Every structure is written in structure tokens, then in C-alpha cells.
Amino acid sequence: NAGVTQTPKFRILKIGQSMTLQCTQDMNHNYMYWYRQDPGMGLKLIYYSVGAGITDKGEVPNGYNVSRSTTEDFPLRLELAAPSQTSVYFCASKRGDTEAFFGQGTRLTVV
Amino acid sequence: ELKVEQNPLFLSMQEGKNYTIYCNYSTTSDRLYWYRQDPGKSLESLFVLLSNGAVKQEGRLMASLDTKARLSTLHITAAVHDLSATYFCAVVLRKLVFGQGTRLTINP
Numbered sequence: 695n696a697g698v699t700q701t702p703k704f705r706i707l708k709i710g711q712s713m714t715l716q717c718t719q720d721m722n723h724n725y726m727y728w729y730r731q732d733p734g735m736g737l738k739l740i741y742y743s744v745g746a747g748i749t750d751k752g753e754v755p756n757g758y759n760v761s762r763s764t765t766e767d768f769p770l771r772l773e774l775a776a777p778s779q780t781s782v783y784f785c786a787s788k789r790g791d792t793e794a795f796f797g798q799g800t801r802l803t804v805v
Numbered sequence: 806e807l808k809v810e811q812n813p814l815f816l817s818m819q820e821g822k823n824y825t826i827y828c829n830y831s832t833t834s835d836r837l838y839w840y841r842q843d844p845g846k847s848l849e850s851l852f853v854l855l856s857n858g859a860v861k862q863e864g865r866l867m868a869s870l871d872t873k874a875r876l877s878t879l880h881i882t883a884a885v886h887d888l889s890a891t892y893f894c895a896v897v898l899r900k901l902v903f904g905q906g907t908r909l910t911i912n913p
Contacts, residue, residue, distance in 0.1 A: 725901070727900075727901055729903075735905075735906075736893065736903055736904065736905040736906045737848075737893070737903040739900060739901070739902060739903075742899070742900055742901070744899060750899075750900075752900060784847060784848070786848075786901070788901070791836060791853070791855050792853065793838050793850040793853045794838070794850070794895075794901055795850070796847045796848045796849075797847065798847050799847050
């Protein structure tokens with residue numbers, strides 16, 4: 695099983711550019727989450743989804759957008775990238791009471 | 806708003822010693838998770854605690870949950886160097902909210 699797959703693993707963006715971070719899970723999980731983790735810090739929730747067609751904001755949604763058109767996919771869109779968005783981004787999924795499974799992360803640098 | 810707080814945030818200890826990491830949360834929930842993160846890596850699930858009084862053990866780690874006190878503990882027994890990592894607790898109420906993490910360093 696692939697679990698949670700994030701692409702790309704690394705990316706360098708210029709200020710003002712846009713990009714989409716991809717997240718796909720093959721476990722039929724209804725919950726999906728996007729986090730960012732700044733160096734030496736904890737995880738901050740950006741957006742989450744409780745099922746296809748339903749998304750909601752987390753702690754730090756500004757500058758990001760998400761969509762959930764299918765159960766499997768939960769892409770995160772960065773519009774007008776800023777240096778403050780330099781971080782490691784993690785996608786996670788879960789179902790019911792099970793633990794959340796995490797992808798390997800996307801390391802994003804905005805210069 | 807759900808808040809999750811861990812303490813201590815940094816812990817340096819000697820091999821062979823015992824210690825406890827505490828996780829407090831602000832809103833009623835009976836679902837709490839513990840994760841481990843090694844430097845530069847993703848998060849790995851350690852324990853799932855789903856009811857008041859739940860206790861789980863794996864090797865030198867034991868986690869417990871007291872939902873009435875809104876408190877979970879992660880106890881380390883006779884620490885070894887391989888347990889050096891950052892440990893996170895997380896609580897779910899639709900959102901899955903993490904504590905700040907406890908960076909644990911175990912010295913020979």
C-alpha cells in the first residue's frame with residue numbers, strides 16, 4: 695500500500711509565483727489534513743476536510759486554498775508565494791478513531 | 806478553541822533514567838494520539854488512546870489518558886539513546902490539533 699503520497703518532495707519558488715502541493719491517499723480515509731512545520735517548531739493546521747466536497751480552515755489558512763473533489767485527493771494551492779511560506783508541508787489522512795497517517799512532506803523554499 | 810500544550814518542550818536526560826512528558830488539552834475529548842518525529846523525517850504514530858483510563862505500552866514507552874483531567878502522559882522507562890526524537894501529542898475534534906512537541910535528547 696502506498697499510504698499518503700505527497701508531491702513534490704522539494705520545491706523552490708520565487709516570490710509571487712503559485713504552485714499546488716499534491717496529496718493522495720489510497721486508504722479510503724474520510725479525514726484529510728494539511729499542516730506546515732517551520733524549523734524547530736510544531737505542526738500548524740492549515741486546512742482540513744472531513745469528506746469529499748467539505749473543507750474547513752485551520753489555524754493558519756491565509757495565503758492557501760484547498761479543494762476536495764474526491765476522497766483520495768486533497769491538493770493545497772499557494773497563490774502569490776511569500777518568504778513567510780517557506781516551510782515543510784505535511785499532508786495526513788485518517789478514518790474514524792484510527793491514527794492519522796502522514797506523507798513524507800514537501801520542503802518548500804520561497805526566495 | 807482547542808488548545809494542546811506539552812511540557813516540557815525540551816528534555817535532556819541520561820540513559821537509564823525515567824521521565825514523563827505531559828500533554829494538557831483545553832476541550833473535552835476522548836481521543837488522543839502520540840507521535841514521534843526524527844530530524845528531517847515525517848511523523849510516526851506511537852499510541853492511540855480512545856477512552857478515559859486508557860493505557861498503552863510499547864517497549865520503554867507507556868502512554869495514558871485521563872479525560873476528566875484533560876491530561877495524557879508519555880512515560881519513558883530506562884531511557885536509551887535510540888529514543889532521542891521529538892514527541893508530539895494530538896487531540897481530535899474534527900480538527901486534529903498538535904501540541905508544540907517535546908524535543909528529547911538522551912545522552913550516554
